[in-house]
Amino acid sequence: MVDLRVKIGDLDLKNPVMTASGTFGYGVEFEDFFDLDRLGGFVVKGTTLNPRQGNPYPRMAETPSGMLNTVGLQNAGVKYFCEHIYPKLVKYQTNVLVNVSGSTAEDYAECAEQINELEYIPGIELNISCPNVKEGGMTFGTSCPSAEAVVRAVRKVYKKHLMVKLSPNVTAIDEIARAVESVGADSVSLINTLLAMAIDAETRKPVLSTITGGLSGPAVKPVALRMVWQVAQAVKIPIVGMGGIMNAADAIEFMLAGASAIQVGTAGFVDPLAPVKIVEGIEDYLVRHKIESVTDLVGSLQL
Amino acid sequence: MNKTVQNLRVLSNIQLNRDHHLLELQAPVKLEQIAPGQFVNVRVEKSQSTFLRRPFSIYGVDYEKNTMSLFIKDVGPGSHVLTSTPEGEEVDVVFPLGNGFSFPENNKRILLVGGGFGIAPLLFFAQELTKLNLKADIHALVGARTADDLMELDSFAQYGQVYTTTEDGTHGLKGRVTDHSVLSDNLQKFDGVYTCGPEPMMKAVAAKAAAADVFCEVSLENTMACGFGVCLCCVTETTSGHQCVCTDGPVFNIRDLKW
Numbered sequence: 050m051v052d053l054r055v056k057i058g059d060l061d062l063k064n065p066v067m068t069a070s071g072t073f074g075y076g077v078e079f080e081d082f083f084d085l086d087r088l089g090g091f092v093v094k095g096t097t098l099n100p101r102q103g104n105p106y107p108r109m110a111e112t113p114s115g116m117l118n119t120v121g122l123q124n125a126g127v128k129y130f131c132e133h134i135y136p137k138l139v140k141y142q143t144n145v146l147v148n149v150s151g152s153t154a155e156d157y158a159e160c161a162e163q164i165n166e167l168e169y170i171p172g173i174e175l176n177i178s179c180p181n182v183k184e185g186g187m188t189f190g191t192s193c194p195s196a197e198a199v200v201r202a203v204r205k206v207y208k209k210h211l212m213v214k215l216s217p218n219v220t221a222i223d224e225i226a227r228a229v230e231s232v233g234a235d236s237v238s239l240i241n242t243l244l245a246m247a248i249d250a251e252t253r254k255p256v257l258s259t260i261t262g263g264l265s266g267p268a269v270k271p272v273a274l275r276m277v278w279q280v281a282q283a284v285k286i287p288i289v290g291m292g293g294i295m296n297a298a299d300a301i302e303f304m305l306a307g308a309s310a311i312q313v314g315t316a317g318f319v320d321p322l323a324p325v326k327i328v329e330g331i332e333d334y335l336v337r338h339k340i341e342s343v344t345d346l347v348g349s350l351q352l
Numbered sequence: 353m354n355k356t357v358q359n360l361r362v363l364s365n366i367q368l369n370r371d372h373h374l375l376e377l378q379a380p381v382k383l384e385q386i387a388p389g390q391f392v393n394v395r396v397e398k399s400q401s402t403f404l405r406r407p408f409s410i411y412g413v414d415y416e417k418n419t420m421s422l423f424i425k426d427v428g429p430g431s432h433v434l435t436s437t438p439e440g441e442e443v444d445v446v447f448p449l450g451n452g453f454s455f456p457e458n459n460k461r462i463l464l465v466g467g468g469f470g471i472a473p474l475l476f477f478a479q480e481l482t483k484l485n486l487k488a489d490i491h492a493l494v495g496a497r498t499a500d501d502l503m504e505l506d507s508f509a510q511y512g513q514v515y516t517t518t519e520d521g522t523h524g525l526k527g528r529v530t531d532h533s534v535l536s537d538n539l540q541k542f543d544g545v546y547t548c549g550p551e552p553m554m555k556a557v558a559a560k561a562a563a564a565d566v567f568c569e570v571s572l573e574n575t576m577a578c579g580f581g582v583c584l585c586c587v588t589e590t591t592s593g594h595q596c597v598c599t600d601g602p603v604f605n606i607r608d609l610k611w
Contacts, residue, residue: 071584074581074582078580078582079582081356082355094584102593103587107574108584108585108587109583112403116577118577118585120585123584123594315577317582318578320357320444321580
């Protein structure tokens with residue numbers, strides 16, 4: 050028997066596979082496909098203090114080995130989440146994290162404070178990296194002072210696990226990671242989507258309503274791996290790696306680069322069963338390589 | 353039935369005309385009730401240039417043979433791979449997705465308006481209405497560019513009265529579906545209008561139905577990634593805000609759309 054359990058700070062995961070915010074709805078949408086308790090955890094979609102309608106259609110463009118999206122944090126707001134969604138999530142025997150976003154540091158803090166009251170939500174993922182909103186989002190995650198300011202504001206009111214989701218749209222992601230670690234982040238997750246663009250040559254128009262959007266899928270995996278590797282050299286807090294993970298081998302590559310756990314995102318659109326197939330694939334890998342615990346893989350890249 | 357991911361075997365692949373194929377797919381699991389208007393999302397394994405699944409309306413279900421049929425137009429690299437799939441091969445399909453058309457009460461007169469391969473869910477709807485013995489008086493108005501693009505007219509004729517339009521006048525009335533008298537004269541004689549096809553056509557049909565105050569449902573086809581309500585990419589503007597075409601639709605009552 051191999052041991053798939055991992056820890057992300059004080060969070061205990063039965064295996065290192067989580068699903069990524071914005072690709073997994075509130076989890077319930079996947080119930081027909083597999084038992085969500087098989088996951089190490091899942092992150093429900095970006096939640097903001099006030100309801101948001103999100104960006105106009107069209108919001109998606111298929112690209113080579115990936116896709117662009119510009120959803121723009123459509124959600125019903127934290128109050129609706131607490132009253133109507135949360136009761137559906139308490140039954141799960143896995144880590145259910147809420148992705149929190151906002152336009153100002155105060156918005157983030159107020160939203161996080163309300164989620165702090167929810168007994169069965171052991172942590173939040175602070176989204177300082179959404180590229181598809183005009184105010185807030187990525188602008189917080191692209192400079193050390195603004196990243197520190199928002200994490201500090203949330204840390205004051207949020208008492209449980211605080212994971213901070215980093216943007217790849219920066220010159221030095223390791224510096225941002227160090228900055229959020231210094232003001233109390235318990236872990237970092239990376240990468241969010243890469244700011245990108247698609248144009249239709251026939252119509253001579255941008256494909257997305259907002260002109261630019263966020264690139265995800267296997268196309269971003271090499272960039273994501275490099276960033277996880279860089280951040281692993283820079284911080285002591287655990288790293289949750291993501292970016293184009295389609296199968297167990299991809300997941301293991303992120304763990305070798307230094308991630309304690311991983312998130313599966315866009316792969317779930319192509320194969321809704323991808324998250325559980327990855328759990329099984331990691332187990333097979335450990336057996337095949339005679340590795341007792343998946344934690345032995347973390348940062349064990351052979352140089 | 354619950355949403356599922358299955359490998360379905362291609363039982364037959366019939367080329368209907370220059371670019372349309374009819375694929376009959378057999379399921380390894382027992383098919384439970386699937387509603388006309390629901391769709392599938394098909395993985396395109398052998399395509400280098402595509403990444404996401406391709407959504408298609410369900411064209412018909414044969415519960416005895418345990419098969420469902422898809423009507424696929426070869427429009428790009430993804431659909432090209434699918435229309436080239438030989439009999440006996442398997443395709444990976446997520447189904448059934450979305451809602452479906454509202455069934456009318458007994459003895460209603462309904463009009464189906466289909467453009468191009470938008471006929472697929474309408475034909476399934478006509479099939480189910482007849483099977484359920486709702487005694488619907490079915491009329492179908494089908495439009496296409498040329499006579500060659502008009503397909504499955506015989507199938508529609510099994511269920512009711514068929515009217516056609518072609519843009520080049522090679523079959524039926526020359527013009528578009530909205531030029532046909534069945535949509536212009538006394539639309540109130542119908543209890544419901546159901547339409548699927550290119551969006552400008554559906555908008556024109558919806559405008560006529562709204563003007564005549566006739567119940568009207570449209571089946572939308574926005575670009576989507578997941579097909580089951582998690583990517584939030586396929587939204588349409590409704591009176592209650594953005595809704596997903598894949599889960600809140602694809603069938604919408606025109607009253608709820610901001611058209």
